[in-house]
Amino acid sequence: MTLGSRAGYFSGELHPHLPVTENQSEPQSFESALTELESLVLRLESSELSLEESLRLFERGVELTRQCQGALRDAEQRVEQLIVGADGERIEPFEPGEPGS
Numbered sequence: 718m719t720l721g722s723r724a725g726y727f728s729g730e731l732h733p734h735l736p737v738t739e740n741q742s743e744p745q746s747f748e749s750a751l752t753e754l755e756s757l758v759l760r761l762e763s764s765e766l767s768l769e770e771s772l773r774l775f776e777r778g779v780e781l782t783r784q785c786q787g788a789l790r791d792a793e794q795r796v797e798q799l800i801v802g803a804d805g806e807r808i809e810p811f812e813p814g815e816p817g818s
Contacts, residue, residue, distance in 0.1 A: 747788040754781040 757778045761771060800808045 747785060750781045750784050750788070754778055754785065757781070 757774050760766070761774055761778075766774070800810075802808050
């Protein structure tokens with residue numbers, strides 16, 4: 718999913734002006750991290766922020782991006798484990814229209 722792919726992203730429905738505190742803890746889920754990241758992007762793109770505030774938001778955005786990337790890597794590894802059979806052979810994905818399907 719890209720940042721702009723959510724319906725409410727550019728309309729401001731994701732509360733782009735929520736305060737971000739310096740000691741804010743990491744979000745509990747990928748979805749909440751992505752939502753916060755989207756809000757930060759909106760604030761950085763549409764607001765008149767001081768240089769210091771912009772840098773603080775950017776730093777938080779980098780943290781959130783790394784968290785999201787880690788969560789996606791973990792999910793990819795889990796999927797990879799699920800599609801490898803017990804004998805170590807990779808299970809081929811089902812393709813509609815193949816003979817015998």
